[in-house]
Amino acid sequence: MTRIAKPLAPAALEMVAGRFKVLAEPARLHLLNVLMAGERTVGDLVETTGLNQANVSKHLALLAEAGFVSRRKEGLHAWYVIADSSVFKLCDLMCSAIARKLGKDLQAVK
């Protein structure tokens, strides 16, 4: 369980925390989850997620700023697509961690 400690500078901690924060919203995870199937327009995402248009735009802006998705304009439409596949691994890891945690909690109860 012990690792070589590589102390991180405050600025680095802020950066990492900031990016985790982008993933720390159900709405944004929902958008990413839909985008995992491929490129979508804002309108598609509004319809699929049930979120209103302004909200979707803002969430996508945050995801894009963090580099998780990228934007492509085509006429009136804006197409968004996953730009960093590490989000898949991040979410998978987190889901596995949750499964382990729930398993422990279950053992503690029964």
Add this chain to the structure above:
Amino acid sequence: MTRIAKPLAPAALEMVAGRFKVLAEPARLHLLNVLMAGERTVGDLVETTGLNQANVSKHLALLAEAGFVSRRKEGLHAWYVIADSSVFKLCDLMCSAIARKLGKDLQAVK
């Protein structure tokens, strides 16, 4: 970039988001970073991080509730230790993602 879409239930999204949120604070990442070197008492962590005692206790409580660390009481002292090594992978992944992002931003500027 396209994957098989496995739609997640709202409750699942909340869970995943909630755990990302625990990692979305510089102070907690700092604590985890120190704990990567091994088990520490609250006092150790207060001294190492410069955070005040109440803050450290509260952050550790959140980390423990999420299952990232676990607590062991010994006399007056409370020893905390990393309980889920996936935090290492999560942070490594995030750091790599940041490096890629910064590399892209750099290319876009120069």
Add this chain to the structure above:
DNA sequence: TGACTGTATAACTGCACAGGAATACAGTAG
């Protein structure tokens, strides 16, 4: 040109939460 569609951007409100101060609690020592 003007009307319309898709998207982005204010401006506002409410809430969750980090940080700090004070206090409560548990364990030890005398």
Add this chain to the structure above:
DNA sequence: CTACTGTATTCCTGTGCAGTTATACAGTCA
């Protein structure tokens, strides 16, 4: 018992941000 130490918890305050509404902007079509 009392005094003290290490840790947890409560209360308070300020701030960041999600959600909503309204509006602005950009591109298309007549």
